[in-house]
Amino acid sequence: MIYLDNAATTAVLPEVVEAMTENLTTVFGNPSSIHGVGRKASQVVRESRKTIARVLDVPERNVIFTSGASEANNQALIGFALSHRAQGNHLLTTAIEHPSVLNTMKYLQKRYGFEVTFVKPAADGSFSAELIAQNLRSNTILVSMMWSNNETGQLLPVAEVGKLLSSHQAAFHVDATQVMGKIPIHPRDLGIDFLSASAHKFHGPKGVGFLYHSDLQFDALIHGGEQEDKRRAGTENLASLVGMAKALEISVQKMDENFQYVKKLNLTALSNLTEIVFYKNEFGQTMPHVLNLGFPHQNHDLLLTKLDMAGVAISTGSACTAGTVEPSHVLEAVYGKDSPKLKENIRLSFSELNTVDEVIRFTEILKNILKK
Numbered sequence: 001m002i003y004l005d006n007a008a009t010t011a012v013l014p015e016v017v018e019a020m021t022e023n024l025t026t027v028f029g030n031p032s033s034i035h036g037v038g039r040k041a042s043q044v045v046r047e048s049r050k051t052i053a054r055v056l057d058v059p060e061r062n063v064i065f066t067s068g069a070s071e072a073n074n075q076a077l078i079g080f081a082l083s084h085r086a087q088g089n090h091l092l093t094t095a096i097e098h099p100s101v102l103n104t105m106k107y108l109q110k111r112y113g114f115e116v117t118f119v120k121p122a123a124d125g126s127f128s129a130e131l132i133a134q135n136l137r138s139n140t141i142l143v144s145m146m147w148s149n150n151e152t153g154q155l156l157p158v159a160e161v162g163k164l165l166s167s168h169q170a171a172f173h174v175d176a177t178q179v180m181g182k183i184p185i186h187p188r189d190l191g192i193d194f195l196s197a198s199a200h201k202f203h204g205p206k207g208v209g210f211l212y213h214s215d216l217q218f219d220a221l222i223h224g225g226e227q228e229d230k231r232r233a234g235t236e237n238l239a240s241l242v243g244m245a246k247a248l249e250i251s252v253q254k255m256d257e258n259f260q261y262v263k264k265l266n267l268t269a270l271s272n273l274t275e276i277v278f279y280k281n282e283f284g285q286t287m288p289h290v291l292n293l294g295f296p297h298q299n300h301d302l303l304l305t306k307l308d309m310a311g312v313a314i315s316t317g318s319a320c321t322a323g324t325v326e327p328s329h330v331l332e333a334v335y336g337k338d339s340p341k342l343k344e345n346i347r348l349s350f351s352e353l354n355t356v357d358e359v360i361r362f363t364e365i366l367k368n369i370l371k372k
Contacts (some may be wrong), residue, residue, distance in 0.1 A: 002312045002358045002365075005350035007150050007178060007290050013203040013247060020243040027204040027367060031236050032225060045236050052210055055252050056195070057186045064162070064211045064228050065241060070100035071221075072196035072211035073144075075232070076173045077104045079218035080142055080194070081114060087169060088139030089113070092132065094146070094156070095120045095333040101144055101175060102329070121265030125283030125334040126357065127346040129160035136168060146175040147185075151317045151330040151347055153178075153290030154283050171216055177201055181251030182259060182289060187212050200241070204247030208240035258352040263288040265350045265359050272363035276370055281331060281345055289351070294344040295370065303369065310365045315347050 003011070023044065027039035027371040031045045046060075053060040066072045081091060093105050095118040108114045121127045132143060141163060148155050158174055165172045173194040176185055181202030187195045193216055198209035226234030251258070273293075281292035295303065300316045302307045307314060317328040327342035335341050352361075 002362050003360075004312065004314045004348045004350060004354065004362060005281055006351040006354075007201075007347065008315055009200045009206065010203045010351050011353055012205060012243070013250060014201075015250060016204055016243045019246040020239045023239045023242045027237070031238070032227065034234060035077065041236075041238055044238050045241060048241040048245040049250055055248055056212055056259050058212055061229060062215070063214055063235060064213065064232050066196075066209045066211055066232065068200070068209040069098075069175065069196045069198035071160050072198075072209050073098070073100045073173075073175055074104050075211055075221050076194035076196065076213070077101065077142065077144060078108065079221060080171055080173070080216065081108050082112070082209040082218050083219045084141045084171075085112075087131075088137075088141040090115045090117070090137050090140040091142050091144070092117050092135055092140050092170070093144040094118065094127065094336040095128075096143065096149055096151075096154075096330045098150055098175060098177070101146070105144070109262055120333045121283065125154075125281075127154065127156050128264070129157040129164055130213070132161050132196045133164055134159075136164075136170070140168070140170045142173060143170050144173040144175070146178070148178040148287045149330060150178050150291075151328055152281050152283060153286035153288070155285045155287060158192070159190050166191050171214075173342070178289070179287065182255065182262075182287065183247055184255070188214075199244035199247055202247050202251045203353075205240045207351050208237055208244050209246070228337055237288045254352070261352050262350045262354075265356065266291055266353055268356055268359045269348060269363055272360055273367070276367055281334075281341070283334065289349055291350075293346055293348070295346075296344060298344055299339075299344055300368065306369050307346075307365065310369070312365055315349075316345060317347055 027041050028042055029041035031042040049060050049063050091105060091114050093101060105116045109116045119131050119135050137262050145156050145161060147158050162172055171193040172191055174192045175196050177198050180197040193214045194210040200206040220231050220235045227233055227236060269291060277296060279294045283292055304316060331342050
């Protein structure tokens with residue numbers, strides 16, 4: 001199987017499996033217990049938090065462990081919005097966000113009466129900080145934006161929006177799921193108040209992630225014990241925390257090397273497809289880890305099935321909308337709901353675990369399918 005769907009999830013590194021296995025077999029205590037076994041488990045939580053905080057260059061107290069980026073996004077958006085209604089009733093996000101942001105915003109709109117603006121890209125698909133500035137209001141209390149789009153790889157103007165909001169009351173939430181472990185991320189330098197990530201996007205285990213928060217007030221979503229500084233109740237998932245910390249540590253150590261290698265994979269795919277007709281769904285600067293291609297008059301559902309049968313795993317968009325017949329909301333925001341391009345695209349997503357040979361073999365398989 002040639003796996004080119006790394007934006008959906010990544011393979012767990014052997015070193016991560018080893019670290020998790022060791023933890024599972026040697027540390028079984030409850031981190032909240034005060035005896036020696038519990039203290040040993042608590043030390044594991046502290047060390048994992050320290051690793052994440054060191055990568056982000058933030059205080060350890062500002063990192064909350066979650067079940068993944070979806071929970072982290074919900075925690076930031078719902079928790080902050082509900083605790084700051086006295087300051088305003090307007091929320092702002094983009095129309096190309098992950099469903100865990102879009103649907104959370106819609107929930108706040110429907111259930112609590114918040115006014116939400118979903119900002120679309122410009123006609124050419126670009127997205128500038130000016131689009132956010134044009135939609136800011138005096139009663140805007142929260143702006144949420146992804147760092148890199150999971151379907152196209154498009155990089156959004158996080159630094160520029162952070163600077164824009166430095167003179168506004170609105171808090172700034174960034175979904176960093178697709179860039180964590182791939183580029184340097186220091187939220188305090190960029191004016192980011194909340195930042196979400198998920199371990200399984202950087203070769204860690206599924207079901208664990210984290211939320212960075214500044215010292216702004218926000219409500220907890222999960223109530224119970226006093227874990228996570230009373231912000232997220234529930235006994236911590238020790239082995240997964242160890243796996244996440246190990247995976248991020250490895251990713252950061254090899255960040256520059258991995259980035260250049262993935263860029264090579266991206267260029268290899270493009271250079272080996274020049275003899276067939278295609279276009280790129282690319283809007284401005286992008287991460288090389290994602291390549292969204294369109295093939296005129298080719299139904300992507302059928303193409304995906306044929307590739308799967310030929311031993312290639314790719315996707316047409318977000319894994320969190322898989323199994324539905326809905327077109328890509330990201331491409332719809334650019335091309336409009338009636339564009340045929342919404343049914344012609346496929347998404348390739350690479351990681352440093354892919355090989356050049358795999359990418360070349362994929363292009364040959366794809367060309368054979370398209371020529372039939």
